[in-house]
Amino acid sequence: MKIKRQKQAKKTISFYKYNFNFREPFQILIDGTFCQAALKNKIQIKEQLPKYLMGEVQLCTTNCAMKELESIKELYGAKLILQRFQVRNCKHFKNPVAASDCLLSMLEGSNPHHYFVATQDQEVTAGLKKIPGVPLLYIVLNTVVLDKPSQCSVSQVQAVALGEMVTPAQQQNIDSLKEVQGIKQDGERRGKKRKRKISNPNPLSCLKKKKQPPRQQAKKTEGDKKRSRHRKRTAGGQGPSLNPTPVEK
Ligand SMILES: [Zn+2]
Known part of the structure; x- marks a missing residue:
C-alpha cells in the first residue's frame, strides 16, 4: 500500500x-x-x-x-x-x-x-x-x-x-524566458521588423518615381515629331521627378 x-x-x-x-x-x-x-x-x-x-x-x-x-x-x-x-x-x-x-x-x-x-x-x-x-x-x-x-x-x-x-504557468515561463535570454532578442527582432515595415513605404514610393522617368524616356523614342513635345513635357516632368532623387542620395 x-x-x-x-x-x-x-x-x-x-x-x-x-x-x-x-x-x-x-x-x-x-x-x-x-x-x-x-x-x-x-x-x-x-x-x-x-x-x-x-x-x-x-x-x-x-x-x-x-x-x-x-x-x-x-x-x-x-x-x-x-x-x-x-x-x-x-x-x-x-x-x-x-x-x-x-x-x-x-x-x-x-x-x-x-x-x-x-x-x-x-x-x-x-x-x-x-x-x-x-x-x-x-x-x-x-x-x-x-x-x-x-x-x-x-x-x-x-x-x-x-x-x-496557454497555462498561466506556461505564460510565466514564456515571460521569464523572454526576460532571461533568447526571446528578448526576438522581441528586438520583432521591433526591427516593425520598423522595417514602417520604413518600407519610403523606398517603394521612391521606386515608383524611378519607374516613371524610364516610361517617359520610352515615349521619347516613339516618334521624332513627338520628341520635341515630349521633351517639353519631360522637361516639365523632370522638375518634380528631380525632387525624390536628392532624397535618395
Ligand atoms: Zn491573510
Whole structure:
C-alpha cells in the first residue's frame, strides 16, 4: 500500500512539474487544521512531507492562519507547530481574515507562487479545486495524502494539449524566458521588423518615381515629331521627378 501511495504521489508531482512548472523547494502552504490533524495522528510534518514529496520543501503559513489558532485554546498544540513555519505576507496585514479566506487569497486565482496547500478545511479544499494547478495535501487514516489533480487542473492541461490555450504557468515561463535570454532578442527582432515595415513605404514610393522617368524616356523614342513635345513635357516632368532623387542620395 505504501509503495502504491508513493507511486501515485510521484505521478501527481510529475503532473504539476510538467504542466504547471512546479520546482523544488516545493512551497507548502499549511493551515491550523492540517497541523491539528498531524498532531492527532502523530505525524511529523517536517520529516514526512519531504519524504513523501521526494524533494525539498519549504513549509509556510500566513499571519491570518496563525491568528485564527490563537483564538482557540484547544488548538494551542497546532499553533505551536504552525508558528515554526515561515510566515508569508498576505493582503490582510492590518485586518486578519478567516484562515480559509486567507489561504485561498494566497493562490491569487492562478497559483503563481506554486503553492501546495496542506489543509483539512473543506472550504479551502473546495475553493482550491476551482483553481487549476493547486496540489492538495490532506491527512487521512494517519497518513498524508497528495490528492490527485483536480478536474479543473486536468481539463486545463487537456485544453493546452489541444492548443486551445496557454497555462498561466506556461505564460510565466514564456515571460521569464523572454526576460532571461533568447526571446528578448526576438522581441528586438520583432521591433526591427516593425520598423522595417514602417520604413518600407519610403523606398517603394521612391521606386515608383524611378519607374516613371524610364516610361517617359520610352515615349521619347516613339516618334521624332513627338520628341520635341515630349521633351517639353519631360522637361516639365523632370522638375518634380528631380525632387525624390536628392532624397535618395
Ligand atoms: Zn491573510
